[in-house]
Amino acid sequence: MKPPCSPAGAWAALLSLANYVIANAMDKDGRRHIASGLAAESLVDRALLERTAGRGLALLPELWLIAVGGSVFDAGAAPLAALAEASAELSQQHALALSCGGGVRERHTLMIGLDLGLPVGGLAAVAGAASEQNALMLWALLAGRNGVRLPQNDLELLPALLALGRLPVLTSFPPYEYWEFPPERNGLPPHGCDCGALLLAETLGCRLLLLKDVDGLYTADPRRDPQARKLPRLSAAELSDPAFADGPLEPLFGRILARCCRVREVRLLGGLEPGPLRQRLTGGAPGTLLEAGHA
Amino acid sequence: MLERRDFTDSRLAALASKRPLRMLPNAVVLKLGGQSIIDRGAAAVLPLLDVIVAARPGLELIICTGGGTRARHAYQLGLELGLPSGVLARLGASVAKQNARMIQMLLAGSGAVHVTAEQLDQLPAFLGAGQLPILAGMPPYGYWTTPPAVGRIPEFRTDAGTFLLAEVLGARRAILVKDEDGPYTADPKKDPAARPLGHVSTAELRRLDLPDLIVERCLLDLLEGARLVREVTIVNGLEPQQLAAALAGQDAGVRIYG
Numbered sequence: 001m002k003p004p005c006s007p008a009g010a011w012a013a014l015l016s017l018a019n020y021v022i023a024n025a026m027d028k029d030g031r032r033h034i035a036s037g038l039a040a041e042s043l044v045d046r047a048l049l050e051r052t053a054g055r056g057l058a059l060l061p062e063l064w065l066i067a068v069g070g071s072v073f074d075a076g077a078a079p080l081a082a083l084a085e086a087s088a089e090l091s092q093q094h095a096l097a098l099s100c101g102g103g104v105r106e107r108h109t110l111m112i113g114l115d116l117g118l119p120v121g122g123l124a125a126v127a128g129a130a131s132e133q134n135a136l137m138l139w140a141l142l143a144g145r146n147g148v149r150l151p152q153n154d155l156e157l158l159p160a161l162l163a164l165g166r167l168p169v170l171t172s173f174p175p176y177e178y179w180e181f182p183p184e185r186n187g188l189p190p191h192g193c194d195c196g197a198l199l200l201a202e203t204l205g206c207r208l209l210l211l212k213d214v215d216g217l218y219t220a221d222p223r224r225d226p227q228a229r230k231l232p233r234l235s236a237a238e239l240s241d242p243a244f245a246d247g248p249l250e251p252l253f254g255r256i257l258a259r260c261c262r263v264r265e266v267r268l269l270g271g272l273e274p275g276p277l278r279q280r281l282t283g284g285a286p287g288t289l290l291e292a293g294h295a
Numbered sequence: 296m297l298e299r300r301d302f303t304d305s306r307l308a309a310l311a312s313k314r315p316l317r318m319l320p321n322a323v324v325l326k327l328g329g330q331s332i333i334d335r336g337a338a339a340v341l342p343l344l345d346v347i348v349a350a351r352p353g354l355e356l357i358i359c360t361g362g363g364t365r366a367r368h369a370y371q372l373g374l375e376l377g378l379p380s381g382v383l384a385r386l387g388a389s390v391a392k393q394n395a396r397m398i399q400m401l402l403a404g405s406g407a408v409h410v411t412a413e414q415l416d417q418l419p420a421f422l423g424a425g426q427l428p429i430l431a432g433m434p435p436y437g438y439w440t441t442p443p444a445v446g447r448i449p450e451f452r453t454d455a456g457t458f459l460l461a462e463v464l465g466a467r468r469a470i471l472v473k474d475e476d477g478p479y480t481a482d483p484k485k486d487p488a489a490r491p492l493g494h495v496s497t498a499e500l501r502r503l504d505l506p507d508l509i510v511e512r513c514l515l516d517l518l519e520g521a522r523l524v525r526e527v528t529i530v531n532g533l534e535p536q537q538l539a540a541a542l543a544g545q546d547a548g549v550r551i552y553g
Contacts, residue, residue, distance in 0.1 A: 030338060040484075043370075044509075044510070052447045054377070119316060119462070119523065178415050179435060181517070181520065182522065183522075185311070199436075
């Protein structure tokens with residue numbers, strides 16, 4: 001190329017360079033692409049998607065996300081106060097965040113909503129309120145003990161709160177809202193508080209403790225069958241077995257867990273008293289370990 | 296005091312067989328593709344908007360937008376950095392939102408209004424006032440995105456978001472404007488031997504088990520599970536008269552049905 005020697009020549013050279021850039025950024029059929037490994041690709045192409053597999057970065061590997069189940073809130077003031085006290089104390093030593101389930105008010109909302117004929121996305125859009133109420137109550141309990149209510153929209157502030165030694169209080173119900181998936185057989189939004197806590201733990205690459213009104217998963221319902229045995233561990237595939245469909249976890253939970261590859265530990269343990277939580281944070285293995293897919 | 300056993304799954308299941316309410320049974324939810332349409336710029340977008348403006352009287356139209364090449368660029372960088380799907384979903388959502396705002400500006404003279412997920416319950420008011428709601432097509436899952444079955448790019452993107460919006464509203468129709476005549480046996484942009492499939496069921500698409508597909512694969516599950524909207528129409532936006540015919544209620548484009 002001849003070097004430009006006049007202002008007009010320089011302008012022409014600039015234009016031709018610009019045209020060259022634009023022409024090269026256009027696909028032959030007129031789409032403007034940015035060069036990247038995914039440019040002009042279909043993001044549905046199976047071979048391409050397989051190339052994107054990999055475990056990658058864990059954002060907050062030291063965090064313990066404590067999902068306080070709705071059943072713990074429904075058990076009344078005393079267990080909740082004890083759990084709040086223990087969490088505040090443990091958060092001095094460990095990075096802890098509390099995530100609150102909905103419980104019986106969530107299920108009441110769903111029942112009324114179903115009876116009114118709301119679509120599943122409509123149910124999901126209203127059912128999260130119970131989880132928010134519970135988070136507000138737990139925050140109020142912890143207000144004098146470093147508790148900070150962290151709304152889902154402000155999730156990016158979580159690391160800062162932990163660095164300041166605060167104890168963040170979140171909601172577990174995930175923001176699927178009007179975009180909720182088609183219902184499970186029970187007619188309910190598939191993503192409840194268990195799934196919500198798991199999805200967040202997977203994104204954060206942290207550990208998840210699910211605190212419930214049962215102290216683990218059993219071979220049968222321990223409230224009805226005295227022969228029921230507590231299982232120390234269970235794989236995601238085993239959890240998806242229909243035998244656990246009426247268990248304490250949402251039906252979709254096992255299927256999501258099977259896809260998880262970043263969450264560091266998922267454990268279901270008793271939350272009606274703080275013992276199991278303390279035990280886990282001091283190296284014990286209470287409850288039932290739920291093994292992710294790590295695909 | 297309310298007892299937990301009053302709300303068991305079996306009691307709820309008895310209610311679940313009810314057919315859900317259709318909130319906006321006359322609405323048509325339409326997605327303008329990102330890479331397929333909006334990344335082509337004025338040459339592809341403006342003729343489609345002319346069609347939309349002309350078709351609008353008497354039509355309750357809701358427009359969703361796709362992401363496209365900027366989403367792909369961000370996904371690529373995010374993948375190289377090892378970021379989780381939940382973060383990638385947020386990156387993709389902001390591109391769809393840029394596109395929604397661009398379409399809103401272009402249609403401002405026709406009463407277009409950019410509607411976020413938080414404002415969804417205002418849709419009936421916007422439509423009732425004769426306005427034209429424009430939404431980013433990405434569902435609001437963000438950091439709570441479901442890990443994909445394969446790889447790390449979020450599975451539920453703007454096709455899924457558009458369809459699920461149509462489903463929750465009980466809309467009359469969901470239309471995806473792309474740059475092909477529906478699904479092919481292979482990607483027609485790469486394989487000259489690819490044949491169009493025409494109207495096709497999700498069952499047939501599952502049987503064919505194609506390595507690539509014109510819609511997000513999760514749409515097959517959604518179409519089969521949906522209670523109110525059981526098909527999507529793929530319209531080739533490079534032929535704007537196809538969209539005009541589809542909006543006029545004619546049998547235009549290619550249907551995928553559950």
